[in-house]
Amino acid sequence: MANSKIPNRTQLLIKSDKLRKSIQSFKSLNLNKLTDLDKGIITDKIKGDGYSIVTNLLEYNIFEESQFEYALSFVWSIEFTEKLNFSSIEVIDKWEYLDEAAQSVLINSVKDNSHSFKYLESLFYLNNLNIDASIKQKIKNSIETLIIDYFTLIVNLDNQISDFEKEKYEELKRLLQLDYSAVKEDSSNTFSSEDSLEETLKELEELVGLSDIKNEVKSLINFAKVNEIRKEKGLPTVSLSLHSVFFGPPGTGKTTIARLISKSFKSLGILKKGHLVETDRSQLVAGYVGQTAIKTKQVLDKALDGVLFIDEAYSLSNDDEFGKEAIDTILKYMEDNRDRLIVIVAGYENEMGNFINSNPGLKSRFNKYFSFPNYSGSELVDILLRITTKNKFNMSEDATNKLTYIINDAIFAEGKQFGNARYVRNLYEKIVQNQFMRVSQLENIEEEHLSEITISDLPN
Amino acid sequence: MKQKIKDYFVEINSDKFTKVKTINCKHDITWKGKDLKNKFMLTENSYMNELKMGIDYRQKDEVDSVFFTFNYANSDGGYPGMTNIKMYLILDDDKNIELSESSGFDHSSRSSRVGDNYINVYFETAQLAVSMSDFISIANAKKIEYSIRFGNGSLEKIFSQNDIMIFKGFYNAAFDDDFETESIYNKFNPSGNKKTNKNSSTIHAESLSEIEENNYDENTTWDNIKNWAAKNPFIFWPIAITLLGMWVEKCG
Numbered sequence: 001m002a003n004s005k006i007p008n009r010t011q012l013l014i015k016s017d018k019l020r021k022s023i024q025s026f027k028s029l030n031l032n033k034l035t036d037l038d039k040g041i042i043t044d045k046i047k048g049d050g051y052s053i054v055t056n057l058l059e060y061n062i063f064e065e066s067q068f069e070y071a072l073s074f075v076w077s078i079e080f081t082e083k084l085n086f087s088s089i090e091v092i093d094k095w096e097y098l099d100e101a102a103q104s105v106l107i108n109s110v111k112d113n114s115h116s117f118k119y120l121e122s123l124f125y126l127n128n129l130n131i132d133a134s135i136k137q138k139i140k141n142s143i144e145t146l147i148i149d150y151f152t153l154i155v156n157l158d159n160q161i162s163d164f165e166k167e168k169y170e171e172l173k174r175l176l177q178l179d180y181s182a183v184k185e186d187s188s189n190t191f192s193s194e195d196s197l198e199e200t201l202k203e204l205e206e207l208v209g210l211s212d213i214k215n216e217v218k219s220l221i222n223f224a225k226v227n228e229i230r231k232e233k234g235l236p237t238v239s240l241s242l243h244s245v246f247f248g249p250p251g252t253g254k255t256t257i258a259r260l261i262s263k264s265f266k267s268l269g270i271l272k273k274g275h276l277v278e279t280d281r282s283q284l285v286a287g288y289v290g291q292t293a294i295k296t297k298q299v300l301d302k303a304l305d306g307v308l309f310i311d312e313a314y315s316l317s318n319d320d321e322f323g324k325e326a327i328d329t330i331l332k333y334m335e336d337n338r339d340r341l342i343v344i345v346a347g348y349e350n351e352m353g354n355f356i357n358s359n360p361g362l363k364s365r366f367n368k369y370f371s372f373p374n375y376s377g378s379e380l381v382d383i384l385l386r387i388t389t390k391n392k393f394n395m396s397e398d399a400t401n402k403l404t405y406i407i408n409d410a411i412f413a414e415g416k417q418f419g420n421a422r423y424v425r426n427l428y429e430k431i432v433q434n435q436f437m438r439v440s441q442l443e444n445i446e447e448e449h450l451s452e453i454t455i456s457d458l459p460n
Numbered sequence: 461m462k463q464k465i466k467d468y469f470v471e472i473n474s475d476k477f478t479k480v481k482t483i484n485c486k487h488d489i490t491w492k493g494k495d496l497k498n499k500f501m502l503t504e505n506s507y508m509n510e511l512k513m514g515i516d517y518r519q520k521d522e523v524d525s526v527f528f529t530f531n532y533a534n535s536d537g538g539y540p541g542m543t544n545i546k547m548y549l550i551l552d553d554d555k556n557i558e559l560s561e562s563s564g565f566d567h568s569s570r571s572s573r574v575g576d577n578y579i580n581v582y583f584e585t586a587q588l589a590v591s592m593s594d595f596i597s598i599a600n601a602k603k604i605e606y607s608i609r610f611g612n613g614s615l616e617k618i619f620s621q622n623d624i625m626i627f628k629g630f631y632n633a634a635f636d637d638d639f640e641t642e643s644i645y646n647k648f649n650p651s652g653n654k655k656t657n658k659n660s661s662t663i664h665a666e667s668l669s670e671i672e673e674n675n676y677d678e679n680t681t682w683d684n685i686k687n688w689a690a691k692n693p694f695i696f697w698p699i700a701i702t703l704l705g706m707w708v709e710k711c712g
Contacts, residue, residue, distance in 0.1 A: 005481070006635065007522040010592050014636050017596050087555070093593030 012068050013093055015153055016075045020088055023079040026146050030139045038129060043080050045122035046143065048113045050076040053151055055114035057168050062301035063107045068157050071095070073110045076150065111304065112272065120147070120175050127180035144176050197221075197267035204260050208386065209379040210253055213370055217257060220368070221264050228268050242270075243334065243365050245356060246346040248372025251420030254346045255309060257370070262307035262342070271342065277303035281315040284326040292325040300333045305340050313345035314355035331361045375420050377408040384424045388453060393432070395453045402458050430459050461645050462637040468648065469626075469633040478520070485515035485630045488531075489623045491615065509534045511608070511615070515630045516587075526590040528559065530608075535581045542586040545610040551601040559588040586610075599631035599639070621647075 031039045054073040058066045071092045078088035091098065091106070115121070122143055126136060151172055155165040201221070204214055220242075227237045242265070246254040259276045266274020279299050286295045300308065310316075310330075316323035334343055345352065345366065356362050375383070381404050388395055395403070406427070411418050419426070435457040439449050474481045492510040512531040518524065532542055547559040590598070598604065604624060607616040625647050632639045 006519060007524050009522065010524055010635070013592050013596060017600070018636075018638075021600075087593070087597065089593040089596055093591055 008068070012071055012157070013089055015157070016072060016089055016092055019072060019075050019150065019153055020079055022146060022149055023076070026142050027079075030142050033135050033139065034129075034131070042122055042125055043082075045125050046146075047077060047080045048115060049120045049122050049147065050080075050150060051110045051114040052117045053147065053172070054110060054154060056117045057151075057154060057165070062298050064298070069154050070107065070110060072150070072154055072157070074106050077106065077109055117171075117175070119178055119180070123176070123178070124180045147172070147176070197225075197264055200260055200264045200267060204257075207253060207256065208383045209375055210257070210372070213253070213257060213372060216370060217261060220261070221268070224265065224270055225268055228270065241365065241367055242342045244342075244344045244368040244370055245352055245366050246344055246370045246372060247349040247352040248346075249348065249374055249418065249420060251418075251422035251424075252372035252374060253421060254370075254372050255311070257372075258307055258309045258344050258346075261344075265307075265342065271307070272305040272340070275303075275306035276309055277306060278309045278311060279303075280311045281323070281326075284310070284316065284330075285322040289321060289325065292322045293329045296326045296329040297333065300330065300341070303341060304337060307342045307344060309344045309346065312347045314347045314351035317355060317358060327359060327362065331365065334365060374411070374418065377404060377411060380407045380420065380424050383421055384428055387425070387428050388431075391432075393435075393451050393453050396455065399453055399455045399458055402455050406458060427459070431457050434459065461641060465629060465641065465644055466633040466637070469629040481519045483517040483519075483630075483634045485626060487626050487629075488512040488514045489619070489626060496615070513608075515626070517634055524592075526592065526595045527587045528590060530584075530586045530588070532584045532586075533581060535579050542584045542610045545586045545588065545608070547588055548607040548609070549598065550605040551597055552603050553605075555597055555601075557594050557597070559590055559594075595627075595631070599627050601627075 027043075031043070034042065051073060054069055058069055063070050074091060075088040078084055078086070078091060095103070120143075123140060126139055126143070129136065151169065155161050155169070201218065204217060207214065223238075223240060224242070227240065231237050244261075246258065248254060255276075255278060262271065262274045262276045265271040277299065283299055284292065284296045286292045308330075316326050330343065334341060343366075345355070345362075347355070349371070356366055381400070384403065384407075385395060385400070407424070410423060410427075414423075431453060435453055438454075438457060439445060442449060469486055471484045471486055472481070473484070490510065490512050496509050496511060510531075510533045514529040514531070516527045516529050518527065528547065530542060530545060545560075549557040549559070551557065601624065604619040604627075605617070606619060607614050609615075625644065628640055629644050632641060632644055
């Protein structure tokens with residue numbers, strides 16, 4: 001840069017112009033060697049790879065947090081889009097004058113077209129093209145250079161390179177050097193939605209207890225699946241609100257079920273990313289009126305195209321101004337992004353009932369209720385035994401018997417505050433700690449000693 | 461090479477009181493003589509007239525802008541009136557730019573006696589703000605058509621390659637020293653094209669190499685006067701005309 005003291009925005013424009021020229025030069029030197037069809041496809045793939053670089057590098061940060069990085073991705077997007085009658089540099093320079101709709105088209109194009117960064121789709125596509133090997137190699141080199149230039153421009157925007165960015169650079173280099181003939185097999189497995197739905201359902205089946213919940217989730221998934229098939233066949237679909245209320249005590253599997261629901265909806269194509277963002281009051285509410293909406297929107301943006309799970313949602317009660325601001329923001333966002341976000345609110349039954357009834361907006365939008373009961377003593381023993389087996393421990397019979405008493409005692413002693421599966425995980429850690437202590441004191445440690453849990457390892 | 465381009469094209473100043481930083485282009489684009497005849501409010505009777513366009517950049521903290529600064533001098537009776545100045549550009553037969561956001565206007569006049577008569581010389585300055593994206597487009601252009609409009613007239617032409625090089629050189633020197641560096645340098649390289657264009661920019665007067673040579677020349681007093689007169693025609697000529705008038709009167 002000729003003069004590093006010029007304003008950041010001007011520097012951004014200068015860098016954007018460099019990127020614009022690199023893309024134009026890439027296009028004129030390489031794409032004319034391809035057929036129109038291949039040219040179109042490879043351009044789209046390069047575009048998608050660029051978006052993925054940005055979103056991965058920013059860890060899906062929202063636009064407001066990384067405006068300059070997004071700006072470079074707009075240049076990328078505009079320059080790789082044919083027949084646009086406006087200049088990318090002008091869009092960035094006059095961003096404030098663009099209407100909200102135009103802004104959101106650009107922002108969403110970056111988010112919507114980012115894929116999980118497992119490989120570079122453009123290079124994968126190029127690899128399978130039936131063209132002269134030397135031309136293929138030349139285009140490959142040009143794509144590599146372009147992508148590295150793009151990456152470097154983004155990480156250098158703040159004139160410093162963090163360890164995280166270095167790590168991402170190594171990742172990018174690895175992806176650029178991948179043998180793309182081997183990727184073919186891998187990608188077909190990765191993107192088989194049917195397989196992953198089956199896996200998700202299998203995972204659901206393997207959960208201890210929760211038989212009613214499992215049936216409800218399966219019926220919800222089947223309903224959504226049939227709806228999607230109807231959509232594909234051009235038949236009218238049934239409107240279904242997927243926003244849900246999970247009520248029940250802590251440790252009863254609410255988050256686990258939410259995660260499985262989001263995964264299955266991703267497999268069905270209902271959600272693009274299918275990630276789960278867990279949050280609670282502390283991450284939604286700010287210290288001042290007005291700021292809560294901003295903070296809440298940031299969390300919502302992160303959850304877009306996935307599931308937002310709000311634990312102890314009743315703490316955002318209407319009695320409190322900040323909580324109300326958060327709820328209003330969430331409701332508006334749900335309305336604006338009806339097909340792109342599922343919100344699950346969770347908490348104790350009574351508190352959640354009062355919470356939902358306190359606000360007509362909530363009541364009308366959340367109409368699926370899942371009740372998570374306390375696990376029975378035997379179910380919790382079963383959970384603990386599964387954990388120990390999974391970790392290659394054997395529990396003696398007398399220890400298993402004693403375990404039943406310990407868990408049931410805890411249920412009675414702790415009442416409503418009982419942590420269910422969470423309690424079991426803590427109990428498992430205590431048992432293993434005691435077992436390690438005991439074994440470490442043995443003179444001759446045999447392999448069977450290492451895996452055996454005896455009654456003496458259980459806490460009193 | 462980069463430093464030479466910078467030295468050749470820009471002068472950088474910083475006001476320690478206001479914290480305003482300015483980058484001025486050392487070379488103007490000039491129109492005079494027949495180029496301006498019958499344009500705007502000029503007539504055949506004008507003793508002198510000249511329009512100059514300079515490029516300036518001003519920055520304070522995170523706010524900055526590029527300006528095209530127009531200086532107009534006219535000895536004709538008609539008042540030019542640059543208050544409504546506009547500039548239209550067509551870049552590479554494709555992109556249209558309209559510059560009309562005047563960010564400053566100033567005028568002054570001076571009366572000089574010539575023989576029994578007095579002539580009025582008007583000086584006007586007006587600035588047009590140029591958005592950074594527009595300036596980047598201008599710097600990237602290979603062909604620029606322009607129309608400068610104020611008063612009742614307009615001046616429409618195509619910038620010469622020397623003029624275009626002023627935009628490019630300024631952009632390189634002020635913002636991006638990787639920008640077309642070689643072609644900018646070669647354009648003014650002594651072994652390169654030294655042809656001049658009298659109707660156009662003042663940039664042809666000196667090449668980069670000549671500037672270097674001039675730094676080591678011992679100028680004569682007469683050379684100094686000539687240089688000063690060339691750089692300050694609005695001050696020099698009224699004085700010269702006044703002195704000539706006085707001399708004619710004394711002799712007569």
